[in-house]
Amino acid sequence: VLRPTLVRTGGRVYRKNLIQEQPFPREEEEDFCAGPGDCADDDPCDAFVVEETERGFQSRVEVPSPFYKYIIGKKGETKKRLETETRTSISIPKPGVEGEIVITGQQRSGVVSARTRIDVLLDSFRKKQPFTHFLSFALNQPAIQEKFLQFKEEVLEKCSQDHGVSSSLFQNPAKLHLTLGTLVLLNEQEIQKACDLLQQCKEDFVDQITGGKPLTVEVAGVEYMNDDPAMTDVLYAKVRMKDGSDRLQVIADQLVERFVASGLMLKEWDRVKLHATVMNTLFRKDPTEERNNTMTGKSSFKERESFNGRNILKLFENFYFGEVQLDSVRLSQRFSSDTSGYYATSGQL
Known part of the structure; x- marks a missing residue:
């Protein structure tokens, strides 16, 4: 500890400290082990399903028909902005027809972003609705x-x-x-x-x-x-x-x-x-x-x-x-x- 190893890199000298690793019990490792379906560092945790298709990725979201207008926006501006900013295509059923909104895109991250933003919009508008x-x-x-x-x-x-x-x-x-x-x-x-x-x-x-x-x-x-x-x-x-x-x-x-x-x-x-x-x-x-x-x-x-x-x-x-x-x-x-x-x-x- 008093005489640590010195490491020279790019003209600079760094001190290398000893680290004592404390092994964790195996049970705790298993509790927090990231499997192939879990979140990776560069991959956001999704509370929804994103499917891989021949043309890229897609996500489906069930939305009550009264909410379609909030996703479309005035003269379709909200939908266009979402599609442009996330590089996705958003398919919405006709007014009054119950169904799913389908988000498709070549990049998974874009589909995730669009879906997340739609969920936030829906949550916001639902909170403003009178109870039924x-x-x-x-x-x-x-x-x-x-x-x-x-x-x-x-x-x-x-x-x-x-x-x-x-x-x-x-x-x-x-x-x-x-x-x-x-x-x-x-x-x-x-x-x-x-x-x-x-x-x-x-x-x-x-x-x-x-x-x-x-x-x-x-x-x-x-x-x-x-x-x-x-x-x-x-x-x-x-x-x-x-x-x-x-x-x-x-x-x-x-x-x-x-x-x-x-x-x-x-x-x-x-x-x-x-x-x-x-x-x-x-x-x-x-x-x-x-x-x-x-x-x-x-x-x-x-x-x-x-x-x-x-x-x-x-x-x-x-x-x-x-x-x-x-x-x-x-x-x-x-x-x-x-x-x-x-x-x-x-x-x-």
Whole structure:
């Protein structure tokens, strides 16, 4: 160490340090060993398939037809720019026809670049789309509806003089529910993918947690969403397991986690906030407005007329809406109704 070997190169002298190599256990080597299909230094890791063809390379991507226009761009400018900058050819189905976008090119790197940029565009535009479906537990059983109507009647009787309180704020009793998470599903393939995943969740963990039996929950008490009860936008009924366990919360969190991992849902919170909206200022603005999720539209909060919920919270703090058996999670369709008045169901477990 004190007298290292000197190496002369190109008129310069370098000191050669001794390096003691520590061999790693074989198990760790195997964990990180790069095989022929893994990423090389000069080859980007692809989360998609690039096929080699007689004329070069190609990649196929399933895209809902409403997104074609974003890839094409105004007067085809976006598509032309992508093709020019990546030296590829991008084939897009006709408007309204479901199919695959096919990217072809002589260089694999060009196809990968075009595909990556298209994926980024699609992800960006998907995040801007209003949700089309949501995972829900229905709370519209007759006994719950009856108690909800009693709640509405008593609130209007005792608190109608409070600022902003009116009958237009109340949820449609036939659509009372718990929302677990929202999804943007733009064609039948995406809806089917969500249905299949829901069924997979049932087999993987839901049946194990529930023991194959309905969950008995109590809907009792009210709470508000924002900071100031005098400026309330959303009032909701609280939901709890009758046996005091956290099984409902665990199922909700694991379902959302699985759907987020699949790319079908965006992660909003660390835990699902279990609540049943009973009053919402969005309903006042438009009676036909989706009475589903407290996060229906970000811009809507600016247009809301809040109500003073202090007396409601005081008088109905422990209002008992009833007990209900939850036996299925539904993939519910926004802006829809079935024969019971609840949201139309695309799939359920």
